[in-house]
Amino acid sequence: MINIEAIRSGEIKQLPGVDLEDEDLSNVDLSSINFAGANLVGTNFTGSKLNGGHLEGANLMGANLVRTDLRANLMGANLMQADLTGSDLRGSNLRGANLMAARLSEVSFAGAFLSGANLMNVNLQGVDLRGSDLRGANLTGANLKGADLSRVDLQGALLSEANLEEADLRGANLAGANLRSANLLCAELEGANLSGVDLDRACVVGTVVSEMVL
Numbered sequence: 001m002i003n004i005e006a007i008r009s010g011e012i013k014q015l016p017g018v019d020l021e022d023e024d025l026s027n028v029d030l031s032s033i034n035f036a037g038a039n040l041v042g043t044n045f046t047g048s049k050l051n052g053g054h055l056e057g058a059n060l061m062g063a064n065l066v067r068t069d070l071r072a073n074l075m076g077a078n079l080m081q082a083d084l085t086g087s088d089l090r091g092s093n094l095r096g097a098n099l100m101a102a103r104l105s106e107v108s109f110a111g112a113f114l115s116g117a118n119l120m121n122v123n124l125q126g127v128d129l130r131g132s133d134l135r136g137a138n139l140t141g142a143n144l145k146g147a148d149l150s151r152v153d154l155q156g157a158l159l160s161e162a163n164l165e166e167a168d169l170r171g172a173n174l175a176g177a178n179l180r181s182a183n184l185l186c187a188e189l190e191g192a193n194l195s196g197v198d199l200d201r202a203c204v205v206g207t208v209v210s211e212m213v214l
Helices: 004-008
Strands: none
Touching: none
């Protein structure tokens, strides 16, 4: 039997593979906790601190992570349908993570590692992704309207049918990316690397592409 109060008080930090489905761990300092491979489906972490934590391979499907400090290792984690509204994911390791249908409004992904992550059809409108690593990520159909993607590495990323209207892609690396049928209306691409990019049927009306790298 897991002692939830011992977890909340910080007495227990090593909990790899633990089953805490639907538990309430809101507004708790869980810094440096080890939840690797844990079952955290539907768990409530609202307002909690998980910075420095180990959540690689954890199942956070449907978890409540509103305003949570998630500057942690989430490599391969399942965040499908999780609510991350207003959470801090700056510099987080999200390589290979599944974020399909996650709520991501007001999230900061600045400097995060998202290579190979599944962000298909997610709403990232206006989100801060500055300097993040999105190599090979699946952003098919994603809404990135007005998002800050400056200096982002999107090499080989899938962005077909994505909405990049008014997105800031200055200095971004889009080499080999798939932008088929993407909406780049009024996007900023100064200094971007577009070598080998697929822009077939993409909307580039009003797009600023001066000094781009071909």
